[in-house]
Every structure is written in structure tokens, then in C-alpha cells.
Amino acid sequence: MKNLKDEATTYFVATTALEDFWDKSKPIIFLGEWCMRHSRKEGWENLDHKVVTNMWEDVNKHREAFYYILDLYERVLDSLGNSLNTLHGVNYSNRYWRILLGPWLYHYLSSTYDRFLSIKMIMTDYGQFETMGLKEESFFVPEDTIEFISLINDDPYNLQFYTKIMTFFNIKFEKKYLDITPEQIGYSGPITLKKKFSDKINEVLKSIVRLVSNKNSILMTLSNFRRNNILKMTIGSCGKILPFEFNNSKKIGFMPVNQESRLVVKNFFNINSNNEFEIFLSTVIANDIPKCFIEGYNEIKRGVEKNYPLNIKALFTVYGWYFDETFKQWAGMLTERGVHLLGAQHGGNYGVEEFFFFDRHETKISDRFYSWGWDRFTNTANIVPMPAPKLVDRNKIEAHNNFEGILYTTTSITRYLVRFQEPKSFSDNYENWQKRFVCTISSNIRERIRIRLHGEMFGRDYDMKWKELKYGHLIESYDSISFLESMTQCRIYVCDHLSTTFLEALSANKPTILFWDPEMFVLNSEAEVDYSELRRMGILYYTPEEAAVAINRIYPNVEEWWNDNERQEVIINFCKKYVLVSDSALNQWLRELKKI
Secondary structure (H helix, E strand, O other): OOOOOOOOOOOEEEOOOOHHHOOOOOOEEEOOHHHOOHHHHHHOOOOOEEEOOOHHHOHHHHHHHHHHHHHHHHHHHHHHHHHHHHHHOOOOOHHHHHHHHHHHHHHHHHHHHHHHHHHHHHHHHHOOOEOEEEOHHHOOOOOOHHHHHHHHOOHHHHHHHHHHHHHHOOOOOEEEOOOOOOOOOOOOOOOOOOOOHHHHHHHHHHHHHHHHOOOOOEEEOOOOOOHHHHHHHHHHOOOOEEEOOOOOOOOOOOOOOOHHHHHHHHHHOOOOOOOHHHHHHHHHHHHHOOHHHOOOHHHHHHHHHHHOOOOOOEEEEOOOOOOOHHHHHHHHHHHHOOOEEEEEOOOOOOOOEOOOHHHHHHHHHOOEEEEOOOOOOOOOOEEEEOOOHHHOOOOOOOOOOOOOOEEEEOOOOOOOOOOOOOOOOOOOHHHHHHHHHHHHOOHHHHOOEEEEOOOOOOOOOHHHHHHHHOOOOEEEOOOOOOHHHHHHOOOEEEEOOOOOHHHHHHHOOOOEEEEOOOOOOOEOHHHHHHHHHHHHOOOEEOOHHHHHHHHHHHHHHHHHHHOOHHHHHHHHHHHHHHOOOOOOHHHHHHHHHHHO
């Protein structure tokens, strides 16, 4: 990398990876490493440039920002809920609006705050600079939460964010037009599959459930239980527990932005703050709210009232809370009628990670929340440890020396910060750890590694980077083979991040090696004690070299290492708290739901 010229030089600040919005004739300051796509390396590596240091690599600053956003989230949610009540002529509770707005709002506040502080930092450190932004006629309003999440992970919509922030600070800059509709950036909404015969049967079943459900019914939707297990509970409960599965709910379709409606929201939105970021937020949030909460709100609401059962006892879901606007509207309306909401854990970070919004959100909106074994005090939901729904009837795999190879699962880290979770979410530290790990593995074992990449790469070009290492690894995609089948076929399972998959491996008693940077995946104080037992038993490591050396040692006789009595006792106790399984799991669930 070339050095920047002296301080008298006029710098150009590149805020995104869109090269049409760079001035390459000047020394460039890249606002973050997200600006430099690996697949476009030839476009930036020889430029006179430097990269701004990621401010969130400091765990203390990250912690401060996380808790600030949680506090701001509550204040904004309260005011925004009142504004939308006024707009739509309703009088719904804070809990109702938390269900509808919560997932979008937390991601929106996190990403906006990050972009705002990035521009402030550049202004403080470099004073005058040149840059480019978007013309206002390019601005785009997402249709719903999932569209917002897709857009905030890519460059064009982030350029819109930066343009609004720089305009707020009265920075003078060139503006250009860019079409940033989802279709332009390759997003076409949730995946829609051709209707199968089973889907048609499901529609018929939903119609029947709408007819037979009553005030004693518990509906199961997006539940992580296999259908045959739900059927067993239906029979065991004499029809009180009923399946009601969603299949890619209909999008609201194109609706123009209604400026009058958004002006109502803006005029009634008030968080009474002199904080500079919160003043900026008050000027933009009404125009940034997805259409499903303003223009499309009544259409979704009418659809729910027409097509979804409202006179039931309880609604159970595992992962319906986030991206299905129809489901959220339905759940919100049910709470207003006194129906019980039953939530359940669906991933490995719950109850473990300190900077984790999702378990906080789900325990607040649920009347009863089912964990995979952990518990904690809360003044909202009643947390009940129960066997993991997705692992009901899952068989043990055990250790076998006749299995060959290592299954190494990786994750994807977004280029742009979309929520405060991993402190080092923007740095290349994670990728460096991966390289250090495979380089330390013995050459005779290294060629037996299968790298299982995450399904979404967020523009980080992980597949290209792995192929460039030329270690001869087999790159395994999510589409080629299921995780369970792949895990069954390997001798050792390796995971380099806090996730669900390694809990599945441990619950199946599959020989497992874990390693991650403790400053990237920060555990809460209680989990730290429990995970230290995995470290003591040589299962979890905090450097890639230590993990690789352990694999070199145990690979020839994994059975002897894994089946050590003390190690097995630690694994069993750990699983009881963080990934509970049981031979009588289905009967336990049936008894629990009958109590409702």
C-alpha cells in the first residue's frame, strides 16, 4: 500500500465499494475495509490510499455502543409506536409495536449510528475532504424488514445513508444518480419455490385449521419441529395442538411512498433529545421506515383478519418473529386479544453471547420462552428449559476412527455493520485466523479438510479467497450436502465461531474442536464459566495454532481422546445447559404445551 501524501493534500473519502463514486486522481481514504472488494482488487490495490481503523475493534467502545443502542431503541420504539397509532387510527400497545417494528428498528438504529460516527470521525481526523454521494431522486424506501436487511448489506443503500448524514453536517460534495432498487443489486425478495404437491396439501390443512381452531387451540408455526412430530402432538393433545405452517407470505407489492403519511409520523415522533445523533435520527427516520409499516400496513392487517385464526389459546413459533410481516402482524394482533405467545430458541448464541439482541427481543415479546437448557432472571417472559425442537429424535453419531477427514465450518461476517454483535465484525482478523489454522495443520491431514462455507458471503468473496490459498481443500456448499450428512461422514468436526452447528455436533457426541477470538465472540459472565470447562478439556481454544496442534495430536486415535471419562462428563453437563436433548423429548413437549 502506498503512503498518503503530506497533510496539505486534498483527500477523497470513499464511503462504499462503488468505484463510480471514487475520485482516483486524488489520495483516497477508504472509510472502512468494506470499500475494498477482494474481487475488485485490481481497482484499488495500486491507488494512493489508506483505510480508516475500525472504531469497534475496541471491545469497551463496542460494549458502550451496544447498551446505548438498547436504551435508544426503547425510547424510539415508544415514540414511533405512538406516531403509528396516530397515523393508523389505532391504540395498540408497546408490545404490539415491538413485535412489528423491533427487528427492523434495532438493525436500523445500529447501522445508522455506525455510519453517523464514521462520518464524524473523518470530519474530526481530516477536516476538509472531498467525496461523492447520491442525488435525492435516487433515494429508496425498503418494502419490508427483509428487504431492508438485504439493502443494508450492500453498497448502494449505504451510500444513501452516508449522503443523508453528510447533508446533515452541511458537507459540500458532488451528487450523482444511481438506481438502488433491490432488482438492480440482484435482490428479488424471499426465495419463492414452485408450489409442490405437499404445499397444496399444506394450504388445505391451513384452511381446515382455520375452521376447527378455537379458544383452546395452540397453533404451531415455523416451529423447527418436524411435521410428523407435530402430528404426534396433535394426536396426543386430542386436537388442541395444531400445525399452521407459513409458506413464503405474499409481498405487499409496489406502493408509492405516501409523503403525507410520513409527515404525520415525523410530526408526532419526539424523543426529546439534544444528542446530535438523535437530532439527526429525528430528521430521517420517518422517511426511512419500510412501507409495510406505513403504506402497506392496512393491506397486511386486512389479510390477517381475513385469513388467520384470531380466537385461539396460544401461538408457538421458533423463528417467525423477524422477517415475515404477515406473521408479525398476526402475532401482534393476537397479543392485543390476550392470546399467549410461546417462543423458543433457534440458535447457539442465545443465553451465551453478551452482545446479543435476539434473546432480549424474544423474551420480551413472549409470554413463555423455551431455552435449550439455560435460564436467567427476567421480568418479562417466563423462561423454561426444554429439549431443542430441531434435535428431537436426532441420533448420536459418536467417535469412530474409521471415519475420514475434517469438516471445518466457517461463517460469514457482513462487510457493513448491520447490528452490534461481534466487536471485530469489520476486521480481517477472522480470515487471518482461518489461514493460520489450516497452515498449522499437518500436511498429511490438511488435504483431508472439507471447508463448509456459509450460504451468504455478503460480498466478502470467501470462495475466491479459499481457492487462492491452493491447499487442495474441498469447498463444500450448503446446497451440495446437508450439514448433518456431512458431519456424519467426518472424523472430527471443527468450528471457528460461536454458532448452532457445534451445539448440534456436541449433542450428537461428535468429536469436536472449537476455536475463536474471545474478543470477537464475547461471552456473558455465566457462559464464560461453562465454556472454560470446554477449554480445560481441550475442546475449545483461543488461538488457531493451539486448535491445529490439538488436531494433529488426536486425529490418529480420536476415539481414545473423545471417550475419556472426564471429557465425556464435561460434555454431558455442558449439553444439559446449552443444547438439551432427551429420549423422551416429544413427550416432555406434549406435557408442557398441555399445561398452557
